[in-house]
Amino acid sequence: EPAQLTFGVRDPDNGRTIQHFEIVHEMLFHMFVISKDLEFFVHDHPVFQPDGTFKYDIKFPRTGLYRVLTDFYPEGATPQLVAKTVIVPGAPQQTPKLTRDYDTKTTENLKVTLTTEPAVPIAGTKTMLFFKLEPGEGIEKLLGAWGHMLAGSDDLVDLIHTHPFIADGGPQMQFNVYFPRPRMYRVWVQFQRNGVVNTARFDVPVKDLE
Numbered sequence: 640e641p642a643q644l645t646f647g648v649r650d651p652d653n654g655r656t657i658q659h660f661e662i663v664h665e666m667l668f669h670m671f672v673i674s675k676d677l678e679f680f681v682h683d684h685p686v687f688q689p690d691g692t693f694k695y696d697i698k699f700p701r702t703g704l705y706r707v708l709t710d711f712y713p714e715g716a717t718p719q720l721v722a723k724t725v726i727v728p729g730a731p732q733q734t735p736k737l738t739r740d741y742d743t744k745t746t747e748n749l750k751v752t753l754t755t756e757p758a759v760p761i762a763g764t765k766t767m768l769f770f771k772l773e774p775g776e777g778i779e780k781l782l783g784a785w786g787h788m789l790a791g792s793d794d795l796v797d798l799i800h801t802h803p804f805i806a807d808g809g810p811q812m813q814f815n816v817y818f819p820r821p822r823m824y825r826v827w828v829q830f831q832r833n834g835v836v837n838t839a840r841f842d843v844p845v846k847d848l849e
Contacts (some may be wrong), residue, residue, distance in 0.1 A: 644725075646670075646685055646711060656691040659714035664802075665721040668693045671789050671800065675703050675732040680838070682780045682787065701777040702729025706795045718803075722798050737793050737823035737842040744810050746837035749773065749830060753841045760845045768814045768843075772830060775810030781831035788814050790843075800810040819824040821847035 646668065648657040660667045672681040679700055683692035699705060705725045713719045743752045754770040760766035770786070772778060781787060785806035790799040797819050805813040818824055824843045829836055 640698065642697055642699060643696060644670075644685065644707070646709060646791075647691070657713045658691040660687075661712040661714055663710070663712050663718065664787075665767045666782060667711065669800070670695060671708040671710075671798070672697065673706050673708070673789075673791055673795065673798075674699075674701070675705070675734065675795060677735050677737075677791070677793070677795075679705070680789075680827050680840070682789065682827075682829060682838075694804065699725075699727045701732065702727045703732030704795075706798065707789070708789070708798045708800065710800055720798075720800060735793060737825060739844050740842035744839035744841070746839050747835045748832050749839075751828065751830070751837070752828075753838040755843065760816075760818055760843060762818055762845050763846050763848060764817065766816050766818060766845075768816060768826070770812045770814070770828060770830075772810040772812070772832070774832075777814065777833040778808050779834070780808075781829060781830045781836060785830070786812050786814070787829045788816075788826060790791045790816060790818070790826045790842075792820065793825065796820075797824070818843075818845040818849070820821050821845050 640801050646758040666684045668685050685695035708722045709721050741753050754769045756767040779837045784802040786803045788801050803812045804815040
């Protein structure tokens with residue numbers, strides 16, 4: 640059924656609704672919605688309202704738990720990354736049992752290949768994720784960045800939103816991520832080619848420091 644999400648950002652000192660935000664990657668407010676089973680993924684942008692709130696219309700595809708990650712930058716403050724939980728009443732979703740998945744993904748008009756360094760990432764240390772895009776021509780910026788990434792742990796406790804560390808519009812891009820815990824992580828990446836947004840996902844095992 641149709642639902643509407645309303646986001647209000649308040650000043651912690653006086654409780655007033657914040658009215659002014661910095662534009663980050665061409666938008667005032669970024670939002671990700673992920674289902675507990677990790678099958679539903681949305682990256683979109685709620686609409687700013689005259690009262691200072693942001694609204695977004697959505698249809699949750701099934702009952703159960705969803706994590707909503709918001710990314711915004713209040714004027715005069717610092718960038719914020721805030722996660723909330725939404726429950727759609729009914730049968731719960733199962734926590735997925737992920738296994739390593741680095742297979743090349745075919746998306747709307749790209750093939751996306753992932754390699755990592757180290758080959759098995761280690762919690763708390765830097766992991767370099769290298770993406771190869773084919774075809775390599777026609778790559779365009781999406782919302783002011785050559786790519787966007789969201790990494791979520793299989794229990795949806797950890798959510799990381801980041802952008803390429805190295806990218807120049809060519810077919811090779813590098814993201815740097817510090818995975819906080821030894822878990823399985825699902826990684827969604829988005830690239831734009833010839834006006835089309837491509838979303839690919841990979842499952843990355845992260846081990847503990849030995």
